[in-house]
Amino acid sequence: MSVEGKTAVVSGAAMGIGKAVTEILLENGAKVVLLDINEAAGQSLLESLNKKHGAGKTLFVKCDVESEEQIKAAFKKTVETFGGIDIVCNNAGIVNESRWDKTISINLMSVIRATYIALEHMSKQSGGRGGAIINTASMAGLGPFTCCPAYTASKFGVVGFTRAMAGASKALGYGVRLNAVCPGFVQTDLMDQIPEQLGPYTVLGESVEQMKEKLGVLSTSDVAEAFLELLKDETKDGQALFVTPKKRSYVQFPSLDSKE
Numbered sequence: 001m002s003v004e005g006k007t008a009v010v011s012g013a014a015m016g017i018g019k020a021v022t023e024i025l026l027e028n029g030a031k032v033v034l035l036d037i038n039e040a041a042g043q044s045l046l047e048s049l050n051k052k053h054g055a056g057k058t059l060f061v062k063c064d065v066e067s068e069e070q071i072k073a074a075f076k077k078t079v080e081t082f083g084g085i086d087i088v089c090n091n092a093g094i095v096n097e098s099r100w101d102k103t104i105s106i107n108l109m110s111v112i113r114a115t116y117i118a119l120e121h122m123s124k125q126s127g128g129r130g131g132a133i134i135n136t137a138s139m140a141g142l143g144p145f146t147c148c149p150a151y152t153a154s155k156f157g158v159v160g161f162t163r164a165m166a167g168a169s170k171a172l173g174y175g176v177r178l179n180a181v182c183p184g185f186v187q188t189d190l191m192d193q194i195p196e197q198l199g200p201y202t203v204l205g206e207s208v209e210q211m212k213e214k215l216g217v218l219s220t221s222d223v224a225e226a227f228l229e230l231l232k233d234e235t236k237d238g239q240a241l242f243v244t245p246k247k248r249s250y251v252q253f254p255s256l257d258s259k260e
């Protein structure tokens, strides 16, 4: 799918990975609606993007992804402004092992909530144009990251939901592809804040520095490139794309097909 002329919605767009995804989409000719709870950072990014890419290609909507009402309003505003939605990147996320319920709520429940609301606009079965949804999972959604069990659970959930929803979308003729991106460490505020966010598992976080050294640390634009690959390659549906500085590969899951 060409990104040129398409309308995209990116959550957690004010900073980090979401900001880089927003930038790569604009560079490739898309219009982008930035959703974030941080209004100051969102508005300031919008101003600099408008200077660089020209006004009329972006919109910032203050939106807490935990709120169904605010997500609905943000998607409605997108359709009113740009005439439809082709791409959604569910990217907003946190690490907070002390508030594990909030971690599950933002990282997993909000991805499911936003996907269902997005599909009301995007599905060909409800008058939409079809398109693509990319959910930001993590390497911690593929293997257990012992210093953050709730974060790990949320990201396993994102991978599982994305794969199942891709199958449902295909079977029901929605015309919407769904994929997950699973990065290792990425240089962002979230990564820098890991040591303070592990609550009862803080002592286990001591191995994080060694893991970072072993795996390397991605730049946000490395991750944005992976998003672009998933958008452009229409053969990718229900995939988890694992990304580290040394490797980018599609995860091979065990086949559990009862027909085989």
Ligand SMILES: NC(=O)C1=CN([C@@H]2O[C@H](COP(=O)(O)OP(=O)(O)OC[C@H]3O[C@@H](n4cnc5c(N)ncnc54)[C@H](O)[C@@H]3O)[C@@H](O)[C@H]2O)C=CC1
Binding pocket: 011, 012, 013, 014, 015, 016, 017, 018, 035, 036, 037, 038, 041, 063, 064, 065, 066, 091, 092, 093, 094, 106, 107, 136, 137, 138, 139, 182, 183, 184, 185, 186, 187, 188, 189, 190, 191
């Ligand atoms: N940085 C890393 O090492 C990795 C990050 N990830 C995932 O990437 C995603 C983005 O993370 P980063 O860019 O690193 O974090 P970040 O902290 O730099 O940016 C996250 C953005 O999400 C926004 N946000 C947080 N809660 C929100 C809410 N309730 N509603 C709307 N916006 C909200 C923040 O205001 C911020 O702008 C997350 O889902 C994270 O789990 C995945 C793998 C590695």
Ligand SMILES: CCCCCC(=O)CC\C=C/C=C/C=C/[C@@H](O)[C@@H](O)CCCC(=O)O
Binding pocket: 095, 138, 139, 140, 142, 143, 144, 145, 146, 147, 148, 151, 183, 184, 185, 186, 190, 191, 194, 207
């Ligand atoms: C602590 C929150 C991390 C937030 C940012 C990320 O999502 C980074 C994810 C990066 C690496 C995840 C690695 C997971 C590795 C496991 O699959 C396992 O192979 C490593 C085992 C060692 C351990 O759990 O300590």
